[in-house]
Structure formats: C-alpha cells, structure tokens
Amino acid sequence: MCQPFSSITPEIYSLLYSKKDYKSEFDLLCSYMSQPVQFGNVLEAGAGTGTFTSLMKPYSQSITCIEPSPQMASYLLKRFSSEKIRVENTSIEDYLDVCDFDFDTFVAYFNVLNYIRPANLSKLITRLASYTSKPLHCLFDLWSLEYVMEQPKEGSTIIKFPSPGSLSNSPQITRFASSVFNNDDESLSILFTFNSGQEELFTETHIIYPTNLSKLKDNLKKLDPHCIIEPIACSQDSAAKNMYSFCRNWLVSFTISP
Numbered sequence: 001m002c003q004p005f006s007s008i009t010p011e012i013y014s015l016l017y018s019k020k021d022y023k024s025e026f027d028l029l030c031s032y033m034s035q036p037v038q039f040g041n042v043l044e045a046g047a048g049t050g051t052f053t054s055l056m057k058p059y060s061q062s063i064t065c066i067e068p069s070p071q072m073a074s075y076l077l078k079r080f081s082s083e084k085i086r087v088e089n090t091s092i093e094d095y096l097d098v099c100d101f102d103f104d105t106f107v108a109y110f111n112v113l114n115y116i117r118p119a120n121l122s123k124l125i126t127r128l129a130s131y132t133s134k135p136l137h138c139l140f141d142l143w144s145l146e147y148v149m150e151q152p153k154e155g156s157t158i159i160k161f162p163s164p165g166s167l168s169n170s171p172q173i174t175r176f177a178s179s180v181f182n183n184d185d186e187s188l189s190i191l192f193t194f195n196s197g198q199e200e201l202f203t204e205t206h207i208i209y210p211t212n213l214s215k216l217k218d219n220l221k222k223l224d225p226h227c228i229i230e231p232i233a234c235s236q237d238s239a240a241k242n243m244y245s246f247c248r249n250w251l252v253s254f255t256i257s258p
C-alpha cells in the first residue's frame with residue numbers, strides 16, 4: 001500500500017493547515033496533564049512538520065519524533081537541530097520493535113493513529129504497557145467509527161488557499177477529496193487530488209481506520225480505570241469546516257502504570 005503523506009510536501013502540508021489553531025489545541029491537551037505541565041521524555045508518533053513538537057519543546061526533557069514520511073522526516077531534521085529532539089524516519093509500529101523505552105509521555109496528535117488498523121492500535125497500546133518501567137501518560141486523538149460512517153461514501157470537498165513561495169505561479173491550490181467506505185475492513189479510503197488552476201499537481205490516497213471507541217475504552221479501563229475518551233472541538237477556519245479531518249475528533253488520555 002502506498003504510504004500516506006508520500007506526495008504531500010512539508011510546504012503544502014503547512015499551507016493546508018496554516019489556519020489550524022495548534023496553540024489552542026495544545027493548551028487543550030495540556031489541560032489533560034498534571035499541573036504544572038511537564039512532558040518529560042516524549043515519544044511523539046507522526047510528528048509531521050513538527051508544529052506540535054515545537055509547542056511541547058519548552059515543557060519536555062527530550063522528544064523523539066517518529067515520522068514515516070521521508071519528506072516530513074528530513075524537514076523535521078532541518079527544523080530541529082537540537083540535542084533535545086531526535087527524529088526517526090519510520091512508523092511507530094516499527095520503532096517500538098527497536099527502541100530503548102524510557103519515555104514519560106506518548107503523544108500522537110491530529111489523526112495519526114487512524115492510519116493504523118484498530119487491531120494494530122490495540123497491539124501498540126499493549127506494547128507500550130509492556131515496555132514502560134515508569135508511569136507513561138498517553139495522549140492522542142482519533143476519529144470514531146460512528147463519525148466515519150456518517151461521512152459521504154462518495155463526495156468531494158474543496159479547499160482553497162493562497163500559495164506563496166515556490167507555488168506562487170498559481171493563485172491557489174484546490175484540494176478535492178472523495179471517499180469510499182469499505183465495509184470489509186471498515187476503512188475509509190480518501191483520494192485527495194491537488195490542482196493548481198487547470199493543472200493536476202498530484203494525488204494522495206489516505207486509508208483511515210476508524211476505532212470503536214467504546215471497545216477501546218473497555219480495554220483501556222483495564223490499564224487505567226480513570227482513562228478519558230471524550231470529544232474535542234478542533235479549531236479550523238470556517239472555509240475548512242467540511243473537511244474530513246477535523247470536526248469530530250476524540251481525545252484519548254490515560255496513564256499506564258508499570
């Protein structure tokens with residue numbers, strides 16, 4: 001399967017989410033942490049262009065960014081040349097096979113874990129639980145199965161934004177999204193087509209695996225009776241309101257004790 005984010009350059013990704021209010025979302029996430037906020041040694045899955053990483057940095061001892069897209073990973077390496085931040089160009093599943101686990105916080109923010117199958121998510125949580133030798137606070141967001149089922153099985157959404165820098169020949173780039181729900185494995189395939197004027201720039205296919213949140217909660221309660229799964233309103237500008245990713249995210253917060 002083609003890896004998502006293989007065509008999206010960091011430049012285009014930054015443009016797409018230039019109006020996303022990461023700071024408010026970060027503050028919201030911090031409200032799920034013990035106060036005063038200290039992330040300690042962080043394992044961050046799917047760091048993307050590192051916006052969340054940079055917000056966590058002042059509150060962290062170290063951050064290990066896991067990013068499977070080679071383009072995003074090399075962008076992260078250039079962006080953060082600090083000893084505090086390490087970048088690994090791999091998936092979170094593969095990284096857990098090889099890491100020396102010494103983390104206080106696991107973060108995967110903005111639809112990262114929807115790219116892995118729910119069964120693999122359960123395995124990932126089991127592995128986090130078996131590795132940690134100290135309390136590990138896990139914070140991530142997910143789409144629910146119910147929400148994905150509500151999505152149009154076919155349809156499209158258009159996002160327009162100004163394109164500066166090397167994309168400045170075109171007044172704007174348009175992103176078309178059309179989705180197909182696959183009943184067999186309950187996945188949602190989203191085909192994104194990026195156009196500049198009349199010209200098609202590239203396409204990307206993203207396969208999202210929605211999670212059955214009540215099942216997840218039952219499993220998490222065995223690890224942490226106080227686990228939290230609750231809806232969060234992710235901020236976006238009104239033009240992007242209908243986009244696939246944002247409106248109905250659920251925040252998952254729990255602590256694994258060794």
Ligand SMILES: C[S@@+](CC[C@H](N)C(=O)[O-])C[C@H]1O[C@@H](n2cnc3c(N)ncnc32)[C@H](O)[C@@H]1O
Pocket residue numbers: 004005045046047048049050051052066067068069072090091092093108109110111112115116
């Ligand atoms: C929507 S982006 C979020 C990026 C960043 N966290 C942010 O808030 O902007 C999802 C990211 O997850 C990464 N990703 C997808 N599958 C992954 C996996 N199996 N392990 C780790 N990261 C993954 C993608 O490459 C992409 O950078």
